[in-house]
Amino acid sequence: xxxxxxxxxxxxxxxxxxxxxxxxxxxxxxxxxxxxxxxxxxxxxxxxxxxxxxxxxxxxxxxxxxxxxxxxxxxxxxxxxxxxxxxxxxxxxxxxxxxx
Amino acid sequence: xxxxxxxxxxxxxxxxxxxxxxxxxxxxxxxxxxxxxxxxxxxxxxxxxxxxxxxxxxxxxxxxxxxxxxxxxxxxxxxxxxxxxxxxxxxxxxxxxxxx
DNA sequence: TCGGTATATCGCGATAGGCCGATATACAGT
DNA sequence: ACTGTATATCGGCCTATCGCGATATACCGA
Numbered sequence: 001x002x003x004x005x006x007x008x009x010x011x012x013x014x015x016x017x018x019x020x021x022x023x024x025x026x027x028x029x030x031x032x033x034x035x036x037x038x039x040x041x042x043x044x045x046x047x048x049x050x051x052x053x054x055x056x057x058x059x060x061x062x063x064x065x066x067x068x069x070x071x072x073x074x075x076x077x078x079x080x081x082x083x084x085x086x087x088x089x090x091x092x093x094x095x096x097x098x099x100x
Numbered sequence: 101x102x103x104x105x106x107x108x109x110x111x112x113x114x115x116x117x118x119x120x121x122x123x124x125x126x127x128x129x130x131x132x133x134x135x136x137x138x139x140x141x142x143x144x145x146x147x148x149x150x151x152x153x154x155x156x157x158x159x160x161x162x163x164x165x166x167x168x169x170x171x172x173x174x175x176x177x178x179x180x181x182x183x184x185x186x187x188x189x190x191x192x193x194x195x196x197x198x199x200x
Numbered sequence: 201t202c203g204g205t206a207t208a209t210c211g212c213g214a215t216a217g218g219c220c221g222a223t224a225t226a227c228a229g230t
Numbered sequence: 231a232c233t234g235t236a237t238a239t240c241g242g243c244c245t246a247t248c249g250c251g252a253t254a255t256a257c258c259g260a
Contacts, residue, residue, distance in 0.1 A: 006115055012200075013113035014218085015106055022199055045236065057219055059238055078227045078236045093197050099122055100112075100189055114248085144207065157249055159208060178206045178257040 003069060005099070008092050011068035016051055017061050021070060023050065024084045041074055041081030103169060105199070108192050111168035116151055117161050121170060123150065124184045141174055141181030 012018055023030035027038040031046045047058045062082055065071045069088040074081045112118055123130035127138040131146045147158045162182055165171045169188040174181045 009109065009113050009118075010217095012196075013109050016218095018109075018199065043236090053218095054220055055237075056221075056239080060218080063238080075226090075237095080237065089200055093193075093200065096196075097193050099118065100193065110247095145205095154250055155207075156209080156251075160248085163208080175207095175256090180207065 003088055003091050003095065005092065005095055008068045008070065008088070009096070011064050011070060014061070014064075016053070017065055019051070020047060020061060020065065021084065021089075023047075024071065024082065036076060036079075036081065040076065041072075041083035044073075044080045044082060103188055103191050103195065105192065105195055108168045108170065108188070109196075111164050111170060114161070114164075116153070117165055119151070120147060120161060120165065121184065121189075123147075124171065124182065136176060136179075136181065140176065141172075141183035144173075144180045144182060 012021075024042060027042050030050065031038075031042055034043050034046065036043070044059065044062060045055075047053075047062065048055050051058060051061075053061075062071070062073070066073055066082075070085055070092075071082045072085050074083075112121075124142060127142050131138075131142055131150065134143050134146065136143070144159065144162060145155075147153075147162065148155050151158060151161075153161075162171070162173070166173055166182075170185055170192075171182045172185050174183075
């Protein structure tokens with residue numbers, strides 16, 4: 001598994017996407033209850049309300065995070081649940097610490 | 101001294117600027133000899149040759165790094181010498197490690 | 201003060217990114 | 231099959247960023 005520092009940093013270069021990543025660290029704290037347990041991830045729609053942005057914009061942000069490998073998603077029925085990809089995040093922090 | 105995470109990440113979200121920061125870590129390795137010792141910093145003009153970009157573009161990149169607090173500059177005669185600001189860099193790495 | 205060099209700033213065209221509403225797709229339940 | 235809901239994608243608009251050459255500014259040495 002190799003990470004793309006450039007794509008990751010560009011993904012992080014937007015406050016909303018950093019917020020999203022941060023919120024995913026503690027879903028109970030930042031999101032209202034959902035049908036499925038937070039263990040499988042946070043339902044995409046929850047971010048609409050949290051950010052106040054349109055559904056299409058939120059979808060694009062989540063896609064950007066996913067392309068960078070910072071989150072993974074899982075389809076369950078008609079919903080898409082997102083969770084952090086700790087491996088990539090930690091690998092990024094290590095590598096950026098080295099490169100910088 | 102407080103750092104602006106958003107400005108820093110945006111500054112880092114360009115490969116050339118990350119390269120510049122990296123090169124400043126070991127000037128002897130990445131730049132040819134210069135009149136003044138590397139301890140005071142690397143002369144701005146050295147980046148023109150290294151990057152192959154125009155002088156105005158390089159100047160803008162250096163200004164971006166400086167606004168973010170990632171480098172400091174020192175005028176000596178008609179030259180401007182840039183060096184890394186380790187305090188800000190380390191503070192950023194710590195904070196991004198927390199936030200992420 | 202004048203000419204030369206280093207750097208900063210300006211103005212421009214080109215590209216990328218962000219935001220939205222509208223539409224397309226996917227799935228669930230009836 | 232049809233309706234409703236969740237998500238993805240599209241098209242358009244706007245702004246930010248990047249790159250450049252040209253110009254302005256700063257400094258030096260003669």
